Amino acid sequence: MTQAARPFGRWAVPRHPPRVHGGVDAAGPLPHDFSSNANAAGPLPSVAAAVRRADRTRYPDPQYHALRQVLAGWHRVAFERVLPVASGSAFIQQFTRAAAAWAGVRRVVLPVPGYGDYAAAARAEGLAACAYRRLAQAPPPQPGELWWITEPASPEGTTAAPLLGGWLHAAHAAGAIVVLDLAYEPLRLDRAAPGPVRTDATAWQLWSPNKACGLTGVRGAYAIAPPGAEDTAQALLRDAASWPLGADGVALLQAFGTPKAQAELAASREVLRAWRAGLASLLRGRGWAAGDADSVVPFFCARPAVPPDAAALRAHGVRLRDAASMGLPGAWRLSAQPPAAQRALADALAPADMEALR
The missing domain is CATH 3.40.640.10 (Type I PLP-dependent aspartate aminotransferase-like (Major domain))
Incomplete structure (x- = not known):
C-alpha cells in the first residue's frame, strides 16, 4: 500500500518531542506559580x-x-x-x-x-x-x-x-x-x-x-x-x-x-518592579546566580548552586520553569510574584540550601 493510500490511523506522522510551557500542567494549578509570565499584579x-x-x-x-x-x-x-x-x-x-x-x-x-x-x-x-x-x-x-x-x-x-x-x-x-x-x-x-x-x-x-x-x-x-x-x-x-x-x-x-487600562498597567509595573527586586535578592541569598540585571521585564533567568527539588517545590505549592526546553539548560526562568509566593519559594528551597552548605 502506498503512503498516499494509507488509511486513517496509519499515517506517517512525524515524531517530535512535546512543547513545554509554563503555567498549569496535568497536575493542575499551584498557588505560587513562578513559571508563567502573566502579570502577577493583575488582572487589570x-x-x-x-x-x-x-x-x-x-x-x-x-x-x-x-x-x-x-x-x-x-x-x-x-x-x-x-x-x-x-x-x-x-x-x-x-x-x-x-x-x-x-x-x-x-x-x-x-x-x-x-x-x-x-x-x-x-x-x-x-x-x-x-x-x-x-x-x-x-x-x-x-x-x-x-x-x-x-x-x-x-x-x-x-x-x-x-x-x-x-x-x-x-x-x-x-x-x-x-x-x-x-x-x-x-x-x-x-x-x-x-x-x-x-x-x-x-x-x-x-x-x-x-x-x-x-x-x-x-x-x-x-x-x-x-x-x-x-x-x-x-x-x-x-x-x-x-x-x-x-x-x-x-x-x-x-x-x-x-x-x-494603560493607567492600570503602568501602576502594576511599579508593583512588579519591587517584586522582581525582592525575588532576585531572595535567590542570591540562596546561592543562585540571578540574571535580573540583564532583564527589562518582570522575569529573568537564574542558575542554582544545587538544582531545586521538584517534590519540595510542589509540596510548598511552588512551580518554576526549567529553561532547558527553551535552549538554556541549567537555568530556570522565574517571574516576579507577590511576597507570599516568595516566602513559599524560600521555604521550598531551604533543603537545597542545606545541601549546598555540605
Missing part, C-alpha cells in the same frame, strides 16, 4: 470587567470592524493594517505557512534560547531553521528568510532595542521578512521602548496583551502589518478559520487599548 480591573460583560450569546463580527478601529486608533495605523488572530501561537503557525506558500520563504531564523513555537511552525512546513543567540551576533539577513525577533526576549528578558532601528533597515534592504514578537513589550519595566516598536515601517508586529492584562486564560492577539502589506493582512484574515476571536478575546483587546 477594567479589562477583567470588560471580559465579564462580553456577550457570549452571539458570534462576533467576523471582520472585527469595531475592534480593528480601536486598535488602529491606539497604534495610529491604518485600519487595514490590523489583523486580529486567535493567539500569538496561532499567528506564528499561520504566518509561517503563508510566508512559505505566498512569499517563497525557505528558511526561518529564530532566537535560541527562545519560544519553541517558532521552530515547531518551521518544522510543520518543512522549512530549514537557523538559530541565533543574540541579534548583535546574528548572520546577515538574506532574501527568502523569515526572521522572528522576540522583543523583549524570553526566557532571559533581554532587549535588543539599541540595535533594532539599523538592523531592521538592513533586513528590509536585504529582502528578509521580519516579525517582532512584542508579547512582553507592555510589561517592559526598564529602559525606554525602542523606536521601531512604535514607528517601524518594515517589520510585522505581533501583540499578545493577555499576559500584560494578567488574563492568560483569555486567548486573543493581533498583528500589525507594515505599510504596503495591507493586502497580505486582509488575505490572512480572509483565509483564517472563521471567527478566530471569540467574545472574550474581543473584549480583552478592545479594553486593553483604552487609557484606563
